[in-house]
Amino acid sequence: MTLPSLSLAFVILLSLPSTYVRAEPAEPLWSLVQRERPALVDTLRALVDIESGSRDLDGLDRIATQIGSRLAALGARVEYYEPTPTEIVRLHDTPASVSKVVIGRFNGKGTRKIMLLAHMDTVYARGTLAARPFKIMGNRAYGPGIADAKGGIAVILHSLSVLRTLGFHDYGTLTVVVNGDEEISSPASRALIQRLGAEHDVVLSCEPPLSRRDEIALATSGIGLATLTIKGKAAHAGVNPELGSNAILELAHRLLQLNDLSDPARRIKFNWTLAKGGQVRNMIPDHASAIADVRVNRLSDLEDVEQRYRARVMAQRPLIAGTSIEVGFEYRRAPLQATEASRALARTAQAIYAEIGRTLSVDESGNGGGTDAAFAAASGLPAVAESFALIGFGFHSSEEEYVELDSIEPRLYLLTRLITELSINPARQ
Ligand SMILES: [Zn+2]
Secondary structure: OOHHHHHHHHHHHHOOOHHHOOOOOOOOHHHHHHHHHHHHHHHHHHHHOOOOEOOOHHHHHHHHHHHHHHHHHOOOEEEEEOOOHHHOOOOOOOOOOOOOEEEEEEEOOOOOEEEEEEEOOEOOOOOHHHHOOOEEEOOEEEOOOHHHHHHHHHHHHHHHHHHHHHOOOOOOEEEEEEEOOHHHOOOOOHHHHHHHHHOOOEEEEOOOOOOOOOEEEOOEOEEEEEEEEEEOEOEEOOOOHHHOEOHHHHHHHHHHHOOOOOEHHHOEEEEEEEEEEOOOOOEEOOEEEEEEEEEEOOHHHHHHHHHHHHHHHHHOOOOOOOOEEEEEEEEEEOOEOOOHHHHHHHHHHHHHHHHOOOOOEEEOOOOOOOOOHHHHHOOOOOEEEEOOOOOEEOOOOOOOOEEEHHHHHHHHHHHHHHHHHHHHOOOOO
16 A cells, blocks of 8 residues: 555544444455355346347346346335336437336335435447357456446345345335436436435435546536527529528538537536538538537536527527528436535445445546436435446447456445445434
């Protein structure tokens, strides 16, 4: 251990109440966690082997059944919740049919209400698995969706398994929520997650850490989506182009004026990421559209960006006569912000990590990713923390996605021990 990390550990230990500092791991929990590793790896393989892209309802049904049966075998009352049409938010890319949500409920003899959240859908289309099957190489297990967030589901299932072996029932309720539309911004499950979040004291969300560090997060980004649609007039590009109104040119003209809506000081990011226009080579295009991805750290910033965006477009003058413009702005995700309650929760998590001689980083920066933790926190009632899954890399990319096998024991210990600590020690949020 280097000097700086020694002094950091010293500061962390000093800031904790003395009765809380343990010199060693809680037993028999730590031994049980270590014994669980091979079974957890088997679960990773089983989950990866069912392809479950957000639009693959057949695959989502199969993985939901597998997760539901596992929860039932662990003693949960299982519900497959079908979101009602009225609670589904229709975003521009929301499919006609959406996944159900697996809910597993455990009743204990205590009072604390704890919710564990993860998602079973992935960003990958059917067929990806054939090209990148599950495999283990050294300290890494590879597979589509293995880090984001099948590793989270595996940690939850095996944490429950350890609690069952321990005979631990000191929580009030323990609710597992696994949705299948996270990667398309949870249009169908967000209302349910919000509702269930409000019924719990604590929500532990099991996405992988966004950085490669061994961390949990108390903040995530809010995500918006700005659209710009230009309607023009089609005409023959060779015979009478002057009769047309070129929608692509008008779009380009507008975008160049709308490229400074980011605000680095407030961590607002506004980037045009998609554009399309025209139909065929020899026709003046009568249609063009673009989409901007917007990231913020505070909900009020999302409202502010929308206002500035709309005002700027209103103030613009068209370049091409005969074109019309339409603007839109979607609220895809609210940001998660740290609270006093979630900071207390994080301190408990850090103390638990110290029991096994590890240092847990806590991210409060909301460094770009958006997750369902924010929906769970929307009521302001529960303490919410994110990123309890395995450490991994390569998600949402063309690289092969993997988890670090050596993160299984510490991460499984962290979640399981946290559930026991939060159940028996309500003062520690
Ligand atoms: Zn995810």
